[in-house]
Amino acid sequence: xxxxxxxxxxxxxxxxxxxxxxxxxxxxxxxxxxxxxxxxxxxxxxxxxxxxxxxxxxxxxxxxxxxxxxxxxxxxxxxxxxxxxxxxxxxxxxxxxxxxxxxxxxxxxxxxxxxxxxxxxxxxxxxxxxxxxxxxxxxxxxxxxxx
Amino acid sequence: xxxxxxxxxxxxxxxxxxxxxxxxxxxxxxxxxxxxxxxxxxxxxxxxxxxxxxxxxxxxxxxxxxxxxxxxxxxxxxxxxxxxxxxxxxxxxxxxxxxxxxxxxxxxxxxxxxxxxxxxxxxxxxxxxxxxxxxxxxxxxxxxxxx
DNA sequence: TACTAAGTTGATTCTTTTTGTCAACATTAG
DNA sequence: CTAATGTTGACAAAAAGAATCAACTTAGTA
Ligand code: FES
Ligand code: FES
Numbered sequence: 001x002x003x004x005x006x007x008x009x010x011x012x013x014x015x016x017x018x019x020x021x022x023x024x025x026x027x028x029x030x031x032x033x034x035x036x037x038x039x040x041x042x043x044x045x046x047x048x049x050x051x052x053x054x055x056x057x058x059x060x061x062x063x064x065x066x067x068x069x070x071x072x073x074x075x076x077x078x079x080x081x082x083x084x085x086x087x088x089x090x091x092x093x094x095x096x097x098x099x100x101x102x103x104x105x106x107x108x109x110x111x112x113x114x115x116x117x118x119x120x121x122x123x124x125x126x127x128x129x130x131x132x133x134x135x136x137x138x139x140x141x142x143x144x145x146x147x
Numbered sequence: 148x149x150x151x152x153x154x155x156x157x158x159x160x161x162x163x164x165x166x167x168x169x170x171x172x173x174x175x176x177x178x179x180x181x182x183x184x185x186x187x188x189x190x191x192x193x194x195x196x197x198x199x200x201x202x203x204x205x206x207x208x209x210x211x212x213x214x215x216x217x218x219x220x221x222x223x224x225x226x227x228x229x230x231x232x233x234x235x236x237x238x239x240x241x242x243x244x245x246x247x248x249x250x251x252x253x254x255x256x257x258x259x260x261x262x263x264x265x266x267x268x269x270x271x272x273x274x275x276x277x278x279x280x281x282x283x284x285x286x287x288x289x290x291x292x293x294x
Numbered sequence: 295t296a297c298t299a300a301g302t303t304g305a306t307t308c309t310t311t312t313t314g315t316c317a318a319c320a321t322t323a324g
Numbered sequence: 325c326t327a328a329t330g331t332t333g334a335c336a337a338a339a340a341g342a343a344t345c346a347a348c349t350t351a352g353t354a
Binding site: 317318 | 329336341
Binding site: 190191194 | 326327328330332
């Protein structure tokens with residue numbers, strides 16, 4: 001039941017972006033440096049977010065990425081879904097046809113409950129919530145990693 | 148956020164065992180057949196359950212495995228923990244030292260909440276609950292797969 | 295216009311985890 | 325004794341994860 005680096009780094013990238021959006025377009029390079037993720041990898045993480053219209057990217061010199069919606073309207077469930085795919089512990093929770101036992105499989109019911117419990121958390125948390133928590137903790141994300 | 152086959156097959160093995168425990172020792176071969184898992188693989192799934200004292204095994208002819216505790220005392224959280232290890236979405240939820248950012252990482256707080264939500268489900272469900280649900284669904288586990 | 299700083303895309307590679315299989319062995323019932 | 329069973333550890337195939345790289349496109353600016 002581990003989250004992959006896509007989900008972890010991707011959410012952190014969104015948070016970083018939200019924390020710096022008042023500075024205008026944010027180059028991926030800056031996010032990569034602050035979040036300690038390699039730039040080539042971050043490029044792949046940002047792709048699905050751009051494709052989904054969550055993030056807007058601007059090419060060229062002085063380019064960078066920016067949030068399309070305000071952070072308060074970006075639910076973590078949306079971000080995680082884009083980055084990791086469905087959060088369901090087993091695929092047959094989303095599509096019963098994937099398991100030929102699903103009609104009478106009681107463990108599937110439990111995995112489904114787990115999915116709901118997780119969704120509950122991710123649906124009720126937005127990037128804005130993370131921003132506020134971060135500011136309370138001393139906003140190190142904006143202060144550290146200056147050389 | 149997927150469960151591996153260890154967790155899925157292992158829980159199903161425990162359920163199968165609970166459903167057949169009145170028949171005495173249950174050979175792994177029977178569980179493997181009913182649950183459609185290869186016998187050699189099932190042997191590895193049962194090992195940690197035996198080591199933890201959840202399941203007792205008896206070698207030799209007419210041997211097999213049996214539950215040590217009544218199904219109502221076996222929480223799914225216990226089984227999944229044994230089979231999959233910690234349910235935490237990221238390891239630093241269990242041990243903050245694993246991430247050097249953990250002191251000010253707000254995403255970690257969210258992953259921690261997710262872990263709690265999942266634990267809530269798995270802590271409040273026992274093998275006995277699964278047995279009862281299975282019987283309500285028509286107990287196919289005890290009726291099917293006879294050749 | 296050139297040059298440079300970005301983001302885009304797809305191929306490729308390396309590593310780790312998952313998912314098993316197999317064989318040799320130990321134990322017990324009958 | 326022997327057949328049925330669980331035990332253990334080595335091994336391996338396949339899939340997924342985690343990047344890396346290079347060629348390309350786009351846009352600002354001198
Ligand atoms: S796990 Fe898919 S139906 Fe049981
Ligand atoms: S994910 Fe481990 S501290 Fe942020």
